[in-house]
Amino acid sequence: MTVHTAALLERSAELEALASGLAAVSSPAGRGRLILLAGEAGIGKTALVRELARRAEGARVLWGACDALHTPRPLGPLLDIAADAGGQLGAAVDDGASPSAVAAALADELRRRSPALLVLEDLHWADEATLDALRLLARKLEALRALVVVTYRDDEIDRAHPARIFLGELSGVQRLSVPALSLDAVAALAEGEDVDVELLHARTGGNPFFVTEVLASAGSPVPATVRDAVLARAARLGPPARAVLEAVAILPLRGELWLLEALAGDDLGALEECLASGMLRAEAQAVHFRHEIARVAIESTLPPDRRLALHRGALAALAGSPERRPDPARLAHHAERAGDTGAVLEYAFAAGEWAARVGAHREAAAQFARALRFADGLEPRQRAELLDRRSYECYLTDRIPEAIEARRQALEEYKSAGDQLRQGDAHRWLSRLSWFEGDNASAEREAAEAVALLEPLPPGRELAMAYSNMAQLRMLAADNRGTAEWGERAIELAQQLDETEIYVHALNNVGTAAVDAGDVTGAEKLERSLAIALAEGFDEHGARAYTNLAATAVQRRDYPSAERHLADGLAYCRDRDLDSWFQYMRGWKARAELEQCRFDEAMESADAVLRTPGVAAPSRITPLIVVGRLRARRGDPGIWEPLDEALRLAEGTGELQRLAPVACARAEAHWLAGDHEAIAGETRFALDIARGVGDAWSGELWVWRRRAGVEEDVEEENVAKQYSRELRGEYEAAAELWLALGCPYDAALALSGSDDEALLRRALEVFQRLGARPAAARLARTLRERGVRDVRHGPRRATQRNPAGLTARQLEVLVLVAEGRRNSEIAAQLFLSEKTVEHHVAAILRKLGASTRGEAASQAAALGIVAR
Amino acid sequence: MGLYVILRRSGWKSGEELEAAAARSKQVADEQMPDDIKWIRSYVLEEGAGSVGTVCIYEASSPEAIRRHASAAELPVDEIIAVADTVVIRPDSVPAG
Numbered sequence: 001m002t003v004h005t006a007a008l009l010e011r012s013a014e015l016e017a018l019a020s021g022l023a024a025v026s027s028p029a030g031r032g033r034l035i036l037l038a039g040e041a042g043i044g045k046t047a048l049v050r051e052l053a054r055r056a057e058g059a060r061v062l063w064g065a066c067d068a069l070h071t072p073r074p075l076g077p078l079l080d081i082a083a084d085a086g087g088q089l090g091a092a093v094d095d096g097a098s099p100s101a102v103a104a105a106l107a108d109e110l111r112r113r114s115p116a117l118l119v120l121e122d123l124h125w126a127d128e129a130t131l132d133a134l135r136l137l138a139r140k141l142e143a144l145r146a147l148v149v150v151t152y153r154d155d156e157i158d159r160a161h162p163a164r165i166f167l168g169e170l171s172g173v174q175r176l177s178v179p180a181l182s183l184d185a186v187a188a189l190a191e192g193e194d195v196d197v198e199l200l201h202a203r204t205g206g207n208p209f210f211v212t213e214v215l216a217s218a219g220s221p222v223p224a225t226v227r228d229a230v231l232a233r234a235a236r237l238g239p240p241a242r243a244v245l246e247a248v249a250i251l252p253l254r255g256e257l258w259l260l261e262a263l264a265g266d267d268l269g270a271l272e273e274c275l276a277s278g279m280l281r282a283e284a285q286a287v288h289f290r291h292e293i294a295r296v297a298i299e300s301t302l303p304p305d306r307r308l309a310l311h312r313g314a315l316a317a318l319a320g321s322p323e324r325r326p327d328p329a330r331l332a333h334h335a336e337r338a339g340d341t342g343a344v345l346e347y348a349f350a351a352g353e354w355a356a357r358v359g360a361h362r363e364a365a366a367q368f369a370r371a372l373r374f375a376d377g378l379e380p381r382q383r384a385e386l387l388d389r390r391s392y393e394c395y396l397t398d399r400i401p402e403a404i405e406a407r408r409q410a411l412e413e414y415k416s417a418g419d420q421l422r423q424g425d426a427h428r429w430l431s432r433l434s435w436f437e438g439d440n441a442s443a444e445r446e447a448a449e450a451v452a453l454l455e456p457l458p459p460g461r462e463l464a465m466a467y468s469n470m471a472q473l474r475m476l477a478a479d480n481r482g483t484a485e486w487g488e489r490a491i492e493l494a495q496q497l498d499e500t501e502i503y504v505h506a507l508n509n510v511g512t513a514a515v516d517a518g519d520v521t522g523a524e525k526l527e528r529s530l531a532i533a534l535a536e537g538f539d540e541h542g543a544r545a546y547t548n549l550a551a552t553a554v555q556r557r558d559y560p561s562a563e564r565h566l567a568d569g570l571a572y573c574r575d576r577d578l579d580s581w582f583q584y585m586r587g588w589k590a591r592a593e594l595e596q597c598r599f600d601e602a603m604e605s606a607d608a609v610l611r612t613p614g615v616a617a618p619s620r621i622t623p624l625i626v627v628g629r630l631r632a633r634r635g636d637p638g639i640w641e642p643l644d645e646a647l648r649l650a651e652g653t654g655e656l657q658r659l660a661p662v663a664c665a666r667a668e669a670h671w672l673a674g675d676h677e678a679i680a681g682e683t684r685f686a687l688d689i690a691r692g693v694g695d696a697w698s699g700e701l702w703v704w705r706r707r708a709g710v711e712e713d714v715e716e717e718n719v720a721k722q723y724s725r726e727l728r729g730e731y732e733a734a735a736e737l738w739l740a741l742g743c744p745y746d747a748a749l750a751l752s753g754s755d756d757e758a759l760l761r762r763a764l765e766v767f768q769r770l771g772a773r774p775a776a777a778r779l780a781r782t783l784r785e786r787g788v789r790d791v792r793h794g795p796r797r798a799t800q801r802n803p804a805g806l807t808a809r810q811l812e813v814l815v816l817v818a819e820g821r822r823n824s825e826i827a828a829q830l831f832l833s834e835k836t837v838e839h840h841v842a843a844i845l846r847k848l849g850a851s852t853r854g855e856a857a858s859q860a861a862a863l864g865i866v867a868r
Numbered sequence: 869m870g871l872y873v874i875l876r877r878s879g880w881k882s883g884e885e886l887e888a889a890a891a892r893s894k895q896v897a898d899e900q901m902p903d904d905i906k907w908i909r910s911y912v913l914e915e916g917a918g919s920v921g922t923v924c925i926y927e928a929s930s931p932e933a934i935r936r937h938a939s940a941a942e943l944p945v946d947e948i949i950a951v952a953d954t955v956v957i958r959p960d961s962v963p964a965g
Binding site: 600603604607627630631634635636637638773805807839843847 | 870872900930931932935936939940942946947948949950
């Protein structure tokens with residue numbers, strides 16, 4: 001029997017690109033690089049990379065593949081690579097290493113033994129932790145003499161797929177895609193076979209795997225699907241060989257020989273026949289299908305009783321496995337298919353815990369869900385604990401509706417078990433989750449219920465957390481006294497119980513409220529809460545501390561401090577999959593950029609949050625306001641769509657920190673449209689709350705009302721001085737204060753109220769420079785109405801002011817280029833994707849007429865953009 | 869996707885400059901933002917002293933997409949206006965000669 005190999009027909013261009021990549025990194029001064037190899041299943045990605053590895057003389061080859069398991073093993077492919085490599089790498093990534101530890105160990109290994117080719121196959125199946133590790137490795141790659149080749153099926157990842165997001169963020173990578181075979185190539189493969197070549201080409205779409213399967217099953221008519229072709233080929237094997245094939249088919253990772261012995265018994269003698277037929281391949285102590293398509297085809301046709309028996313056998317053999325590391329994800333997979341309730345509960349739970357520990361929170365949520373599918377017979381308490389775990393992992397990954405559903409079911413279980421303590425704790429969780437849904441009324445109700453249930457019991461950590469949760473809600477509602485009261489109770493109890501985590505939580509709430517109230521000790525408390533969270537590895541509390549430090553800094557318009565906390569906090573959350581806080585902080589970043597008139601950046605940041613599917617309501621409000629205000633300020637259409645949604649969501653929260661900015665944004669939009677009558681009504685509700693709590697920065701509400709002609713007494717002592725100056729008619733003084741903060745648009749707004757022609761002209765210039773068309777037009781009209789004649793159309797675009805026509809963002813990138821930073825570093829610093837940085841750098845080079853980054857740097861010095 | 873009119877008044881000093889800009893515009897739209905920007909047509913405006921401007925008709929996912937496209941392709945934007953409705957009486961006439 002001939003074994004057909006189609007792999008290397010019409011692949012010379014791709015192979016050449018891969019080989020020259022490997023040659024480049026292998027040179028003594030080589031810099032590492034990443035090549036992405038995309039194509040549909042069976043198109044020949046693996047064959048191509050195998051050929052590259054065969055030719056990789058002198059380079060070390062490391063190889064890993066992502067799991068086809070329904071819920072993949074966290075870090076699976078990288079653990080496999082480490083186990084194969086052994087030595088220091090093997091030791092470094094043993095049990096429970098984090099993605100960053102694995103990335104660091106891999107980088108060390110690549111540094112120690114170079115040049116190297118690292119192949120990572122089937123990224124479309126990658127777990128979250130593997131993507132994280134790869135992201136970190138990619139950043140270190142330039143300093144390593146290694147070529148990383150990642151293969152994936154581009155037709156199997158949609159826009160929201162984690163791998164798609166990962167791929168989109170990469171830059172400086174080479175992207176290859178493997179094309180289908182031409183009719184000529186198919187004809188060459190079918191040489192000497194009795195087959196209609198044109199039909200073969202049309203049916204298989206030039207897919208090499210499909211073509212070879214058809215040819216291998218020769219004699220039959222051309223099958224309609226690749227599955228049929230595989231089955232026809234398998235049908236030619238004798239019964240013992242088929243039995244071996246079936247045993248391998250239920251093992252998605254690999255079929256270790258010892259395991260097959262257990263599953264196939266004496267039939268294993270027919271393994272040779274399977275290998276000779278070309279359907280299976282042998283590697284070290286294991287065999288696997290030549291292609292995953294074939295494995296799935298065989299597995300899907302197994303009779304149910306046979307499949308069950310095989311999975312039972314695999315489960316029993318693996319559970320008593322001589323493997324070095326018991327692999328709960330693999331065991332859970334077979335346990336579920338074997339219908340073994342006890343084993344699923346044990347292994348899925350263990351797999352979930354492991355995934356959670358290494359930060360693969362999506363996989364953890366899936367493993368706990370798997371256990372729950374088998375949990376009907378459990379004691380209510382045990383089932384409830386599983387539900388708690390599932391709910392927590394969903395909460396961390398911003399899947400709030402699922403988190404609420406699990407927590408509600410847990411509550412019912414605790415009720416029927418008569419467990420008042422856990423009922424109280426579940427209510428406290430539901431309070432937190434309701435807040436994340438933007439439903440503050442439910443959050444308050446659940447919070448009170450939790451305290452009511454827990455207070456009669458002996459004081460413990462649940463009660464301390466319930467107190468701290470009350471403090472948090474009071475803090476979010478800008479009720480500083482309430483926050484302090486509940487917070488003190490929480491802190492006292494937490495200290496008494498020696499519960500550091502709750503102490504950190506409460507300290508955060510009390511600190512944030514104190515900062516809001518203008519109390520200098522607040523920031524110290526928040527910083528202390530952050531320091532403890534970082535030291536103790538409390539991810540969630542670290543994220544919250546960064547969030548509140550950043551948000552309060554933006555609120556009091558302390559931009560240097562805001563930017564520091566945002567940069568640190570965003571990096572922290574991105575590295576830990578803390579999506580909820582990442583998105584929330586990115587919205588505040590957009591607001592800080594808007595207020596500092598960095599309009600394009602604000603637009604990018606806000607857009608990035610709003611385009612992400614499934615972002616929680618509180619995280620959407622701020623970017624919606626930013627987009628609405630940006631459109632209003634630049635005179636772009638569609639102002640009310642985002643501002644109406646923001647208002648609806650903010651009303652759901654009832655929180656001043658969301659209602660006041662929405663009201664101000666809407667007031668500004670009315671003012672710019674000349675509709676002054678609407679402003680009093682838009683601001684009334686938020687103003688009532690602001691007066692109740694005395695929030696200084698809500699002074700903007702008073703100012704909009706005054707600008708709209710509302711005459712009223714203002715409680716000036718409760719208003720930030722930028723606003724009180726304007727309210728007193730000290731327009732120039734107010735503007736100077738705004739300029740000192742770095743807010744020229746606000747300065748120009750303040751000047752707009754003046755009667756002084758010189759001040760009005762200054763304001764007009766600012767508006768024109770910023771591209772704030774409606775405000776400029778308004779002011780120009782005012783000036784003309786006052787008889788001023790030479791009101792000119794000022795510079796139309798901000799770009800005309802900058803040297804060489806660079807935009808503000810391009811200037812920023814250029815400064816970093818001149819400092820010798822790499823694109824990846826610039827992207828990290830500015831929170832852009834590397835792709836965007838690449839576009840900016842290309843535009844900068846073009847505008848400066850420079851051909852290298854070095855030339856651009858000296859041009860920048862010549863133009864006085866950076867110091868020489 | 870919504871329909872928008874974009875005014876770029878006196879954006880270029882010559883027809884050649886405009887041509888180069890048009891090539892950048894098409895490239896950015898087709899290669900970088902195919903899901904967000906579809907350039908339908910433009911009318912080139914005589915702005916006097918050899919300079920030219922344009923009125924462009926785009927389909928876009930949002931005003932922000934138009935801004936991002938303009939920034940990437942280095943095109944000026946004076947004003948973006950949402951189109952409420954289209955009334956076509958007859959096709960554009962082809963200029964003689």
